Amino acid sequence: MRFLPAAFLLLATACVPLGTPITSTSPAAGGAARPPEYYADKTLRYQDYTYSPDVRSVQCYAATGQQNEVFQPPVVPLGQTQAITLEFDVLGQQSQRYTAKLIHCDVDWKPSVLTDLQFLNEINEFLITDYRVGVGGKVPYFHYRMRAPGVKLSGNYLLVVQAQGSVPLVSRRLVVYENRVQVALKPGIVVGGQERYTLQQLDFGIGYSGVDLVNPAVEVKVVLRQNFRWDNAKYNLRPTFVRDAERRLDYQYFGFENAFPGLSEYRFFDTRSVQAAGIGVQRVDPRTNPVTATLLPETSRAKLAYNQYQDANGQRVFESREFGNGAVNADYADVTFQLKAEQPAPGPVYVLGTLTDWQLKDEFKLAYDEATKLYTGHALLKQGYYNYSFAVGGGPSGVPNEVYFEGTHQETENQYDLLVYYRPPGTRADLLIGYQQVAVNSRP
Structure with a gap:
């Protein structure tokens, strides 16, 4: 599925649940409304999350300089981390001081034990200086923008924006990869009855001739995603065949482990x-x-x-x-x-x-x-x-x-990507050693 071409003085500084009238919470209104439950807990989550109802319109993408670059996921090769751009708005009439930091995570998006100096060349605190005031509208806001810092290791990173007192404001997942293995990801054919009309299967294999793997069936971990989503990604997919002579892992399933509902165009x-x-x-x-x-x-x-x-x-x-x-x-x-x-x-x-x-x-x-x-x-x-x-x-x-x-249809156009992780023996970090995207039912 792809983009369709050409197709308040502030009454509330906090967003309210859908179906509830927007209530004035400005100082003139005499108090602030109770925030939605979603925003009540400020505990840092290692996922894409927004911690304040004043934060709106968050975008995190790999800047390519091309049209509609905001549709590109925050996934870049090692050495190009600074291409990842984070943008967001904060409702209100006064700008604030915000800083950002990176947290290195393992394959399961839990914080790793690495120190900052093991994946960064600079102090892990970055002041966001690029901000502008929204103009011409009824709802006042400030627009903030930053580029992610460069990193020394591939893998998963959580970019966290913080307000004063280290209170999290926004967190976004970033992915940095190396091409040390050969990833073969392609659309497959669903073997089944009615499922062949509703599911989309992705077949894949991994060639590891350039990496010395002792126990590849255990050491290699893969994540399969649909439309760059983490909420329904497939984890814990194990190879069905290990071809030692060819130094290749094959993933061939018959229980729809590698299949997603095709859904409909959005x-x-x-x-x-x-x-x-x-x-x-x-x-x-x-x-x-x-x-x-x-x-x-x-x-x-x-x-x-x-x-x-x-x-x-x-x-x-x-x-x-x-x-x-x-x-x-x-x-x-x-x-x-x-x-x-x-x-x-x-x-x-x-x-x-x-x-x-x-x-x-x-x-x-x-x-x-x-x-x-x-x-x-x-x-x-x-x-x-x-x-x-x-x-x-x-x-x-x-x-x-x-x-x-x-509904769900096999004919729907979707994007898929495969992430291949590996933790070398004796190390404490999951490296992302392979990455590939593929389009299913792409349109010219």
Whole structure:
């Protein structure tokens, strides 16, 4: 799925859950509202996470200098770490002093035992000096931007932005790789009955002629991802064949261990203009404070045939059609989501995508009205073009159930990548020694 081309004085400094009216929390209002539960715990998490309701529109990507570079995941070769860019907004009328640091992590995203000097050449505290004030909109904010520091080792890193007192503000996962093994990742054919119409299988092998592995079946660990997501990534995939003579590991499964639901192309809406309703938008009202935008009512696609169109694989891009430069000229809008459903889903329903960090956030939880047979909810979002899906939570696996409302098709276009990790004997770090991306059903 790829990008679709061309398709408040502040009333609240804290975002509230979807389905709840935005409440004034400015000093003039006489107090602050209780923040959503999601933001209540400031404990550092080793994942993509936002710790303050004032932080909005976080983007972390590998800067390529090309159009739509924000769609590139924060994955770079060793030596190019500084290409990884982090951008975010902080709502309010006063800029703040923020610093950032890197934490080296193992394959399971737990902090490693390495000291800072073992993976950095400089002091592990970086002052964010690149910030600008948002202009022209009703919602005041400051836009911050930084480049990740260079590192000496491949592997997993957590980039953490902190406010005064070392309180975490934003954390994002970065991946730095080396090409020391040969990774062969390709679309496969699902062997099964109905699954061949709904699943996408990825076959892969690893050639390790350039690495001296004593026990490769145990020493090598792989992670398989769909659309660069960590929430549904596949871990603990073991090789089915170890070909010592050829110095190759083969991964051939028959229980769908290496298969993902193809899902459907992502839903989308365009709020790049606050003067007219864009695609997927029912109406927009620029007179309100903040601007309000109501999306067209959506329906379930679970029983529909596959519908082909280009999307952005759940991503989003910020832009203002009136003023350009979405980083500082885009305003914020209170966006209302609508989903028609004849009966309630078997669990709570959420909006899901990069706009939610691929998490089931309280802000994006929808409320069901029996009388109108409609799920609704709203959130404060920056002007732009958005991809999203509807997901059901509460399942035993903990993975959001997108199939319930979105359906799943083998024909859907998706991006996949494989990460190959190795910890050399006697060392204390998981190195990322191989990486490859592949597109399934790519469009010309």
